[in-house]
Amino acid sequence: MDQQQAYLDRIGVADPGEPGAGNLARLQEAHLRAVPFENLSIHLGEPVVLDPAALVEKVVQRRRGGFCYELNGAFAELLRSLGYEVSLLAARVFDGERLGPPFDHLALRVDLAEPWLVDVGFGRFALHPLRLDERGEQADPYGRFAIGPSGEDGELDVLRGGEPQYRIDQRSYELSDFAPTCWWQTTSPQSHFTRSTTCSLPTGGGGRTTLSGTRLIRTAPDGTRTEEQLTDGGAIAAYREHFGITLDRLPG
Structure with a gap:
């Protein structure tokens, strides 16, 4: 069985269809329902390796989950293998009114007829992709979301129920760009994930x-x-x- 089919089996999708908004939503929902958000590797002494093959192996062969860098990093590989155009976006997570550090979160931009925000690595978030260029409220089975300019260098704030969730840097990055902050998240006593x-x-x-x-x-x-x-x-x-x-x- 090839890796793409094994990944689709892992998330319970028999036929992914052609790249499109409806099929993208179906894939995101399936991934969220099948692959847990978890930080167990940090507490089991397992290294978190930001390598696409290692991330897919963890999710598919080891049948584990992960946190944002792992889950969205692996999902990006699946989407690309299915013909989607995917970019990695860096974001800073809100803790109340306070923002976390740059590269605090990894989300995905998927370009179809319009750009979509795709995220299977934030825990409690939207079940389906969000329209990245839409500035009005967007209804989702898991809440009401909005995306708007932050007023800083073209960055965007993502809100759920009126509460800010994270701030997106719209530039595209490589997976390796997230490695320093990932290392901090997995080792620092100040990180939520080590506590x-x-x-x-x-x-x-x-x-x-x-x-x-x-x-x-x-x-x-x-x-x-x-x-x-x-x-x-x-x-x-x-x-x-x-x-x-x-x-x-x-x-x-």
Whole structure:
């Protein structure tokens, strides 16, 4: 089986069709529902290697997930193999009103008849691609989004429900350009990713299932949360049951 077909099987897409907005939306949704947002490699002592082949191998052969650089980096490879024109965009993530560092996040631009913002690596975000040139509100099954100018060097702010999510630098970058910030994210005590483990997938209707440490968190579409404290063995079983990840020890 070739790598493209193995990747499509991983996300449950039998026929990707020709490049187009509808098929792109179908691929993004399938990826989000099948491949978890997770930072387990950092806590398992596994290197995070920003090499396209390594990223695809992790998602497809090892049946793991990853965080933004890994997930969007791998998805870009799949889309290119299917004939899509893909650019890597750098973004800075908002923490309240404060912006993170440059290259804090990797998102994708896909050019069809119009440019689309594609993102399978931000955790709770849009289920479908967003029109990059649209300045009005965009409805999505996972919320209402808007993209507008930030007033700084042509950068764009992406908002969900009126709250800023990240600021996009519209220039195209190479995957290697993200390596220094990726290294910081995986090693610095100040990084959110080194402080705790997370593994998360969307559920039907806009909810989410998340495993943080040994806490299993279920978030309903209306935002209601329930938490269950698991044993170590229960957490390992939950990784397998909810995320399809088989571990022989807990990340720690």
